[in-house]
Amino acid sequence: MTGDPTTTPSGTEARPNVARMYDYYLGGCHNFAADRAAAEQILTIFPDTGVAAQTNRAFLRRAVRYAAEQGVRQFLDIGAGLPTQGNVHEIVRPVAPGSRVVYVDNDEVAVAYARRLLPVDGRTVVVRGDLRRPDELLADPQVRANIDFTEPVALLLVAVLHFVPDSDNPYAAVARLRDATAPGSMLALSHLTMDGAPPVPTQQGREVYRRSSAPLVPRTHAAAARFFDGYDLLEPGLVWLADWRPDGEPHSAVSHGYGGLGVRR
Numbered sequence: 001m002t003g004d005p006t007t008t009p010s011g012t013e014a015r016p017n018v019a020r021m022y023d024y025y026l027g028g029c030h031n032f033a034a035d036r037a038a039a040e041q042i043l044t045i046f047p048d049t050g051v052a053a054q055t056n057r058a059f060l061r062r063a064v065r066y067a068a069e070q071g072v073r074q075f076l077d078i079g080a081g082l083p084t085q086g087n088v089h090e091i092v093r094p095v096a097p098g099s100r101v102v103y104v105d106n107d108e109v110a111v112a113y114a115r116r117l118l119p120v121d122g123r124t125v126v127v128r129g130d131l132r133r134p135d136e137l138l139a140d141p142q143v144r145a146n147i148d149f150t151e152p153v154a155l156l157l158v159a160v161l162h163f164v165p166d167s168d169n170p171y172a173a174v175a176r177l178r179d180a181t182a183p184g185s186m187l188a189l190s191h192l193t194m195d196g197a198p199p200v201p202t203q204q205g206r207e208v209y210r211r212s213s214a215p216l217v218p219r220t221h222a223a224a225a226r227f228f229d230g231y232d233l234l235e236p237g238l239v240w241l242a243d244w245r246p247d248g249e250p251h252s253a254v255s256h257g258y259g260g261l262g263v264r265r
């Protein structure tokens, strides 16, 4: 890792970590040798993973900007990852400067770096929490202090649910979060799929992640769409990430996932 080693929690370096592998795909420097080695294996199997990660970030930017433009002023970003270019608060503040952003991740390194690098402005908070334990997350004092659940919230589950296997009840977790939010709240979600991908590399990729901090659980379009139960999916629906309301920003795009934005009924 090329960052300040004093912020590096001990004992976390040996095992590839999904947050830091993603940081490596994005060209970040908050990763260790084990993360880079595993990420390089993935890049050998799927050479366009770096571009696909950028496509995912571009979807996040468009979805968050859309929610802010629609008047949402609270953002709960679960599985937020390590700070990178175009963080959620940086996207929403030009549209709505007073917006509150709560970043949540279950990885201690992601949380440590986010706390160090994100602004201390009273409207940006970083919480260590786990999507698989929504009740704990909703009860967290910092979450409660910063999110008014009687007002619309944009719930961001971007590139995180494909690290939660069905055995950990991801559908129930998303439903619990949905039920905690007011009507008019939004869900922005992106999800890795292997729809249309050849089976052998898919298996090889899953094998790399099996040795990491979280398993890789690609889902079909139908399985990803189920997360929007209780939401009205906005046009164009749950689509390839690059096809979700493209804004003409010049970038190369490769989608290995679906993205969509729904409004809670």
Ligand SMILES: C[S@@+](CC[C@H](N)C(=O)[O-])C[C@H]1O[C@@H](n2cnc3c(N)ncnc32)[C@H](O)[C@@H]1O
Pocket: 018, 019, 022, 056, 057, 060, 078, 079, 080, 081, 082, 104, 105, 106, 107, 110, 129, 130, 131, 132, 157, 158, 159, 160, 163, 164, 214
């Ligand atoms: C691929 S990164 C996505 C980061 C960011 N949302 C984005 O799309 O650019 C996935 C993040 O989800 C986090 N994560 C994985 N499982 C999680 C869980 N059960 N609860 C909270 N965060 C989780 C990882 O630590 C990692 O930072």
